[in-house]
Amino acid sequence: MARREPSLFSRLIVLISLVLLAGAAALTTAAWYYAREAANDAYDRLLVGAAYQMAEALNVQGGTLTVELPVSAFELLASSERDRIFYKVVDPGGRTLTGYADLVTPESDAPAMASPAVLDGRFKGVDVRMTKVGRYFSDPSVQGRVDVVVAQTTEARTALARELTLRAVALVIAMSALALGGAVFAIRYALRPIGRVGAVLRDRDPHDVTLITVSTPRELRPFVSATNEFITRLKSRMDLMQQFIADAAHQIRTPLTALKAQLQLLSRQPMEPQALQYLTRVQERVDQLSRLAGQLLSHAMVNHRAGAVPLEPVDVVEIVRHAIREAVPEALDRDVLTSLELPPVPVTIAGDAISLKEAVKNVVDNAIRHGAPTQLTLRVRQELKTVEIEVEDDGPGIPPELWPQVTERFGTPSPDGSGLGLSIAADVLAAHGGSLSFRHADENGFAVIMSLPSETGPNS
The missing domain is CATH 3.30.450 (Beta-Lactamase)
Incomplete structure (x- = not known):
């Protein structure tokens, strides 16, 4: 200790x-x-x-x-x-x-x-x-x-x-007390910048690696400079790690795509039932690996943009439209009926359009793969201070006792999933000052709700 x-x-x-x-x-x-x-x-x-x-x-x-x-x-x-x-x-x-x-x-x-x-x-x-x-x-x-x-x-x-000495001593004591009181006030006032720097570091988001720009006295500049140098080195290491993940995922996706194409060609050839069964398993594993590589690439991109890209006015309705278009092929393969309930006017917030689209895509992909048997609905609602994006399916949903875990990386991986989809969405929402929540709509319905502040976000 x-x-x-x-x-x-x-x-x-x-x-x-x-x-x-x-x-x-x-x-x-x-x-x-x-x-x-x-x-x-x-x-x-x-x-x-x-x-x-x-x-x-x-x-x-x-x-x-x-x-x-x-x-x-x-x-x-x-x-x-x-x-x-x-x-x-x-x-x-x-x-x-x-x-x-x-x-x-x-x-x-x-x-x-x-x-x-x-x-x-x-x-x-x-x-x-x-x-x-x-x-x-x-x-x-x-x-x-x-x-x-x-x-x-x-x-x-x-x-x-x-008597003269006692009077002088009384005056000295009074002046010393005033001097000490003034010193206490002056020291507390002079040390306030230290608390301000500490508050900036304490309240900072864990993914925020931007430099400290708080105004400080000359005496605190070496401390702030050293902290900024450490943040710079940390950001460099994090960028290298994210770049490594992105490069690895990108390099893996290319041979996986070729492998999937070869497997599809092979599946068209006549073969024994047992060989076909083995081929089906290989295809499933290749699909899982391809999806994992895509999510790792998405996760690296989201973490890289968080805190580094300034937030700008974006239309949530358009973000949802683009996200569902990219997720539609998955829905069509499963014959899932997808519907949109969007307001007729734009819903503008301060955000990063690319990261928000990735968040919606991962929630939709998660619902299609693990939730919706036949129906998927996307809604956009504008409240007084928040904007909500709701993804509802007709599946059984996630048990409430697992809700705190599913937003963690690899928190509850399923047999055919990686456990990264909801984690990516939660990270994007946290970077925008929002949150991810869940609710059971009815006995055969489950909804994932993405809440975002309707005003300027924390990083704008």
Whole structure:
């Protein structure tokens, strides 16, 4: 048992899903990075602003450096309820005037009142962001640089970065879902030509070996071209086979005709009863062989024309007239009364006149040889969407249980027949989009009905 391969649609969806997943992961990482940078930038500005306000509040009064921290500086940093604030003021001598003496002073060479750096650090076991702002004093009692160090915990900025990231991730997920849905629709639409090609091949008649002409995208052209090349090779093999059958049947018919003539001459000579009996058997076998050769030739011709000859408007009434004229000698030999019930006006359909005539001839020949003891009737009826050719005889007919078999090649050969006549008719009707059916007219009547579409056939 062959291993079942996943569909092309499933493969494409899985690959696109993996690409979207990798893209979503990359975008999520980038979103977290940019959200953290944005949150740090926003809170760092507040942190630096508060440090500047504290530095501006330093004064020298009475020869002493005084520190009066403005409330506005703490209010600026207090916009986040989650964070804690740490600070200290260091005089030029390195002593802590106020604040947390153990707060680490960042190493920074930035000039006083310039844009200070904001660094990461840890204080009292928590992560903090800290900055240092310096202010120079030239008072006789206080000379040098006074540093203001301010630190803030990172809970608020982390929460802001997380919120921004979640919003970005939600947007990424929504866009990925839309992209995946669009990809599903686009892939299904793009794969429709494959289904169209498959439908053309699946619905094609087994005898149809014409090339595929369905419109396909550029990517499917190699597949269609390879299929057409295979069809071309198959048609070539089928043509060779049909030609071989036709040639063989034709070559056999010539010596058989001569043999029949010799047998007829021989039968006129006086001979013993037993020899005459043997001669009669030989004549019967030669007749069977001649009929088989004719039917093989007819079958090869019909199969060759099916799907290869375009259907044209033909008159069913004229086809039936020509077919019965060619079958009349058989009927006369048997003293079978043949009658026609035809409409007074032409009945036109799209078909192949030669193939249809062969079909009618084979049905009539089958009825004369195996059915009609004394009477044969041909009718042509035009219905709403179909045209029916009915061949009725007064024989016992075919048992219903054998109806499915008699339309198969050599399905139910009789002792004096080949089993090809009804098969040829069924093939011709199938090529025209029609069908072959049977019915018992009464106790001593049987009819073969050939139904054809009254509109343009499938191969027109």
